[in-house]
Amino acid sequence: xxxxxxxxxxxxxxxxxQQFVADTxxxxxxxxxxxxxxxxxxxSRYIPQLAKLLGVEVADLFKSETDINIKQSFKDTAIxxxxxxxxxxxxxxxxxxxx
Numbered sequence: 527x528x529x530x531x532x533x534x535x536x537x538x539x540x541x542x543x544q545q546f547v548a549d550t551x552x553x554x555x556x557x558x559x560x561x562x563x564x565x566x567x568x569x570s571r572y573i574p575q576l577a578k579l580l581g582v583e584v585a586d587l588f589k590s591e592t593d594i595n596i597k598q599s600f601k602d603t604a605i606x607x608x609x610x611x612x613x614x615x616x617x618x619x620x621x622x623x624x625x
Contacts, residue, residue: 528588529568530562531562532586532587533562533580536582540580540581542579542580547576547579551572
């Protein structure tokens with residue numbers, strides 16, 4: 527189940543334990559763990575609470591892990607992909623000149 531993977535990624539990005547999420551939802555930790563592994567489906571009544579706890583919209587829980595908005599996982603992180611040495615050198619020079 528893709529939702530299990532998605533909630534695991536979101537939970538970890540918030541630095542929440544499975545136990546904390548389970549306690550907040552008033553369920554057993556083993557039940558929550560079964561959701562993350564896809565062994566057990568999430569009961570629909572918990573989905574809105576889970577989305578709120580993880581700081582996302584309900585629809586975001588149904589996205590695959592590759593579709594999760596990067597802002598959710600890396601709020602204060604920038605990812606820069608440089609394809610050649612010249613681009614790397616220009617970026618390094620720009621960083622040095624800012625200091």
